[in-house]
Amino acid sequence: MAEPLLEVTDLSVRFDTDDGPVHAVDKLSFTLDRGEVLGIVGESGCGKSVTCMSLVRLLPETAVISGRAVFDGTDLLSLSPRGLRAIRGRDISFVFQEPMTSLNPVLKVGRQIGEVLTKHLGASRREARERTIELLHLVRIPAPHRRLDEYPHQLSGGMRQRVMIAMALACNPKVLIADEPTTALDVTIQAGVLDLMRDVRERLGTSIVLITHNLGVVADIADRVLVMYAGRKAEEAPVRDLYAEPQHPYTIGLLGSIPLPFEGETEDGERPRLREIPGRVPSLRELPTWCAFADRCPRADELTRSTVPELRYVRPDHLVACFHPGPE
Amino acid sequence: MAGFLLRKVGAAIVVLLLASMLVFLGVRAIPGDPAIALGAESRDPAVLAAIRHKYLLDRPLPVQYAHWIWLAVHGDLGVDQRDLSVSHTIVSRLPISLELAFLSMIVAVAFGIPAGVIAAVRRGKVSDYAVTTSALVGLSVPHFWLGLLFIVWFAVDLHWLPANGYVSVSHPVANLEHLVMPCIVLALGLAAVLMRQMRASMLISLSADYIRTARAKGLSEQTVILRHALRNSLITVTTVIGLQLGALISGVVITETIFGIAGFGALTVEAVNQRDYTLIQGVVLVAATGYVVVNLAVDVVYAFLNPRIRASGARA
Amino acid sequence: MSVVEAPAITNPRARRRMLLRKRFMRRPMAVAGLVVVLVFVVTAIFAPLLAPYGAGATDFNALLAHPSSKHLLGTDELGRDELSRLIWGARASIQAGFFATVLAMVVAVPIGLVAGYYRGWIDTVIARITDVLLAFPFIILAVGLAAILGPSLKNATIALGVAAMPGVIRIARGEALALREEDYVPAAVANGANDFTIIFRHILPNMTSTLLVQATLIIPGAIIGEAVLSFLGLGVQPPTPSWGVMLQDAQSYLGQAPRLAVYPGLAIVLASIAFNVLGDGLRDIFDPRTTR
Numbered sequence: 001m002a003e004p005l006l007e008v009t010d011l012s013v014r015f016d017t018d019d020g021p022v023h024a025v026d027k028l029s030f031t032l033d034r035g036e037v038l039g040i041v042g043e044s045g046c047g048k049s050v051t052c053m054s055l056v057r058l059l060p061e062t063a064v065i066s067g068r069a070v071f072d073g074t075d076l077l078s079l080s081p082r083g084l085r086a087i088r089g090r091d092i093s094f095v096f097q098e099p100m101t102s103l104n105p106v107l108k109v110g111r112q113i114g115e116v117l118t119k120h121l122g123a124s125r126r127e128a129r130e131r132t133i134e135l136l137h138l139v140r141i142p143a144p145h146r147r148l149d150e151y152p153h154q155l156s157g158g159m160r161q162r163v164m165i166a167m168a169l170a171c172n173p174k175v176l177i178a179d180e181p182t183t184a185l186d187v188t189i190q191a192g193v194l195d196l197m198r199d200v201r202e203r204l205g206t207s208i209v210l211i212t213h214n215l216g217v218v219a220d221i222a223d224r225v226l227v228m229y230a231g232r233k234a235e236e237a238p239v240r241d242l243y244a245e246p247q248h249p250y251t252i253g254l255l256g257s258i259p260l261p262f263e264g265e266t267e268d269g270e271r272p273r274l275r276e277i278p279g280r281v282p283s284l285r286e287l288p289t290w291c292a293f294a295d296r297c298p299r300a301d302e303l304t305r306s307t308v309p310e311l312r313y314v315r316p317d318h319l320v321a322c323f324h325p326g327p328e
Numbered sequence: 329m330a331g332f333l334l335r336k337v338g339a340a341i342v343v344l345l346l347a348s349m350l351v352f353l354g355v356r357a358i359p360g361d362p363a364i365a366l367g368a369e370s371r372d373p374a375v376l377a378a379i380r381h382k383y384l385l386d387r388p389l390p391v392q393y394a395h396w397i398w399l400a401v402h403g404d405l406g407v408d409q410r411d412l413s414v415s416h417t418i419v420s421r422l423p424i425s426l427e428l429a430f431l432s433m434i435v436a437v438a439f440g441i442p443a444g445v446i447a448a449v450r451r452g453k454v455s456d457y458a459v460t461t462s463a464l465v466g467l468s469v470p471h472f473w474l475g476l477l478f479i480v481w482f483a484v485d486l487h488w489l490p491a492n493g494y495v496s497v498s499h500p501v502a503n504l505e506h507l508v509m510p511c512i513v514l515a516l517g518l519a520a521v522l523m524r525q526m527r528a529s530m531l532i533s534l535s536a537d538y539i540r541t542a543r544a545k546g547l548s549e550q551t552v553i554l555r556h557a558l559r560n561s562l563i564t565v566t567t568v569i570g571l572q573l574g575a576l577i578s579g580v581v582i583t584e585t586i587f588g589i590a591g592f593g594a595l596t597v598e599a600v601n602q603r604d605y606t607l608i609q610g611v612v613l614v615a616a617t618g619y620v621v622v623n624l625a626v627d628v629v630y631a632f633l634n635p636r637i638r639a640s641g642a643r644a
Numbered sequence: 645m646s647v648v649e650a651p652a653i654t655n656p657r658a659r660r661r662m663l664l665r666k667r668f669m670r671r672p673m674a675v676a677g678l679v680v681v682l683v684f685v686v687t688a689i690f691a692p693l694l695a696p697y698g699a700g701a702t703d704f705n706a707l708l709a710h711p712s713s714k715h716l717l718g719t720d721e722l723g724r725d726e727l728s729r730l731i732w733g734a735r736a737s738i739q740a741g742f743f744a745t746v747l748a749m750v751v752a753v754p755i756g757l758v759a760g761y762y763r764g765w766i767d768t769v770i771a772r773i774t775d776v777l778l779a780f781p782f783i784i785l786a787v788g789l790a791a792i793l794g795p796s797l798k799n800a801t802i803a804l805g806v807a808a809m810p811g812v813i814r815i816a817r818g819e820a821l822a823l824r825e826e827d828y829v830p831a832a833v834a835n836g837a838n839d840f841t842i843i844f845r846h847i848l849p850n851m852t853s854t855l856l857v858q859a860t861l862i863i864p865g866a867i868i869g870e871a872v873l874s875f876l877g878l879g880v881q882p883p884t885p886s887w888g889v890m891l892q893d894a895q896s897y898l899g900q901a902p903r904l905a906v907y908p909g910l911a912i913v914l915a916s917i918a919f920n921v922l923g924d925g926l927r928d929i930f931d932p933r934t935t936r
Contacts, residue, residue: 056544058543085546085547085548086546087546088543088545089544089546089547093545094541096537096541096544101537101538102537102538102540103538103541104538104541104542104559104560105635105636106559106560106633106634107559115545115551115555116545119545119546119547119551120546151635164541167545
């Protein structure tokens with residue numbers, strides 16, 4: 001097998017805040033192959049977004065990052081800021097959760113897409129404009145030549161997310177990192193955006209990292225799934241195996257709590273939560289020296305509460321960090 | 329957009345009418361018989377009656393107000409104690425103050441905006457502390473005191489600059505020489521406010537999601553700051569400049585008094601000291617009108633800068 | 645279990661107070677500001693006890709005298725002790741700063757609360773009134789008041805208070821708009837509370853910290869404003885001492901005795917910086933989001 005496009009080894013991210021350090025990610029390793037769709041799943045605060053943003057250093061200055069992240073032969077984490085800027089938006093690009101706030105409200109969308117092209121490909125204004133129309137066409141925005149001169153607030157939420165995707169695809173990136181790309185959208189529009197991403201992978205061969213708290217979304221599109229809990233990897237497997245035979249009690253809990261279709265938003269406007277798992281995510285102020293999930297786990301015992309479980313293979317490509325793995 | 333403009337203009341007219349009524353009633357509330365003041369202190373009942381009739385003082389207040397505002401709209405603010413046209417006096421004094429205010433605003437913007445941006449971008453660093461501390465001092469030092477110190481240092485001791493007075497723009501060098509100190513004094517407080525506002529606004533912009541997007545696109549820090557953050561912040565700070573006009577007018581009054589510049593501000597103080605009511609009435613009305621009109625202009629500029637209002641005409 | 649057990653921890657208010665005090669003590673600038681503010685306030689209150697000479701006491705043997713053991717900061721053109729006049733002058737400044745702020749708060753806060761709570765036409769009317777007030781810069785207001793009522797410290801204070809109102813109205817309105825959406829408002833309505841109770845029992849107490857910060861930041865502006873108006877002859881009338889009056893007097897002797905212009909100015913700057921630093925510090929401790 002060819003070497004992976006992205007190989008992350010022992011990635012740790014710590015935030016030094018006024019109230020002491022917060023360990024957001026702890027010694028995480030994973031790989032991403034060319035043309036692969038990797039889903040990273042977990043509750044909010046489990047470190048999934050931080051992981052991806054740390055790769056191209058989009059985190060605030062308080063973040064302390066260690067480990068290795070070899071992308072196409074270069075270690076991203078030891079790259080100079082200049083070198084990193086050449087990769088951001090060109091080889092690795094992002095789609096963020098909030099299409100509302102992630103676009104600059106005072107710049108026309110055409111300009112916001114176009115500046116990626118002028119920056120990375122040295123396109124002239126006219127070339128950028130033509131290519132932008134193509135891109136908007138690609139993400140299935142009707143009447144692209146008109147949309148080009150509109151401001152973000154003139155577009156619907158779904159349209160804005162398509163603009164974000166067009167922007168991310170502008171330079172034919174090798175990796176597209178989509179951080180909860182559908183969470184802020186209406187259920188009916190979510191499907192369209194996921195469809196688009198599937199299409200992008202098939203047509204352009206882009207590798208996609210899909211970050212979500214929704215296993216339903218992952219099932220739709222991912223090849224492989226990585227389940228994170230409290231900054232660590234809990235389980236990793238091809239998507240079929242994970243759904244057919246989840247090993248980690250946390251994964252089993254997540255699968256039991258997939259929100260039903262059309263449930264969408266809860267009454268108070270919050271996103272659907274994974275309510276079925278009792279208890280809360282532990283504070284990340286200090287790294288636990290036992291299984292972080294122990295407090296919420298029906299299978300917890302003395303061993304779980306005293307030792308950190310190592311990741312081990314239960315099948316050739318199925319990893320789990322649990323002393324008592326296996327389906328219910 | 330048209331709806332937005334109409335609403336703004338309508339509101340400005342209402343404010344101006346209310347303000348003019350306030351001025352009118354305020355002057356009527358001044359103790360003493362205005363006819364006596366107008367009649368060169370004559371106590372002759374026949375003379376007073378004639379004066380009352382001439383100035384409509386024997387008519388009901390609404391009639392008097394309507395008459396006054398009708399003339400004011402046509403540029404006639406009456407005559408002062410020396411029988412000089414108030415409008416003419418104001419028109420002759422105003423350009424001096426406008427030049428002073430305009431130059432000061434330029435100085436304040438030229439220093440305040442970049443300093444605020446630098447402080448926000450280098451938050452927590454030495455340059456941030458330098459900017460926030462100087463803004464604090466700038467807010468705490470009264471203009472007129474600084475003006476006095478400047479006169480002591482640069483005019484009395486060093487003889488670098490003239491201590492007071494004004495020279496018309498037809499002698500540009502002398503004109504600027506006379507305005508250097510007043511401008512710096514007047515600009516100081518404004519620059520301090522702009523620095524603070526700009527810093528606060530930039531901090532908000534820089535923490536916005538779209539800045540993360542801009543960085544994720546691989547744009548240089550310079551582009552991120554100037555194209556994405558500054559543009560948003562400047563739009564917000566535009567409105568602050570309009571609100572600062574009140575402080576600017578107050579500052580002009582003080583600065584002109586200290587530096588002996590015979591502008592509109594000094595006229596205001598003269599009017600009060602001489603208890604010249606027609607003049608007070610005119611000066612206050614013109615100041616209030618200037619404030620309202622400039623703020624209307626700022627609102628319009630803001631609407632043009634902010635695409636959210638420009639496109640939809642939504643509420644500000 | 646027992647009644648005396650750790651009352652400080654069970655009482656959330658006491659706990660919050662303790663937390664705020666701790667945060668405040670961690671800000672040396674704010675503490676220094678508070679100390680200087682207290683010094684000025686004490687000076688103003690006990691001026692008769694602290695001043696070595698009376699406010700108007702003249703010494704014709706020492707006109708424009710240099711600082712000496714007899715007159716620590718020297719004397720002015722009438723032989724009046726500069727230090728004593730600074731101490732007496734603190735009264736006018738602190739009074740103007742304090743009462744102008746109280747006036748602004750007492751009038752503007754209820755107006756802002758009503759505008760933010762009821763919204764609709766009443767909000768529009770209040771917005772227009774605020775605009776009208778804004779159209780009169782404080783000097784222009786003071787000019788008008790001085791013309792109508794005669795120049796005095798009281799009228800200068802009123803002008804300064806009125807000038808501060810639009811800002812306070814806006815802040816109170818904004819807070820009321822946000823607070824009326826909080827959960828306890830519908831809860832109070834459900835319990836049969838009327839609007840008055842909701843506004844003054846539920847909304848007002850929740851904005852006290854914001855208002856306190858605002859008040860602390862209005863005071864320095866009013867102190868400078870008082871000095872300006874007195875300087876222009878629109879405030880405190882000579883021979884009553886005030887920092888502004890002293891600067892006005894000093895203006896004629898800039899050549900011979902520039903120090904007469906320096907001391908009152910430094911007093912104003914020091915008082916203003918102290919209040920500003922204190923206000924900024926209070927804002928930081930009430931709203932930790934603004935700091936890192």
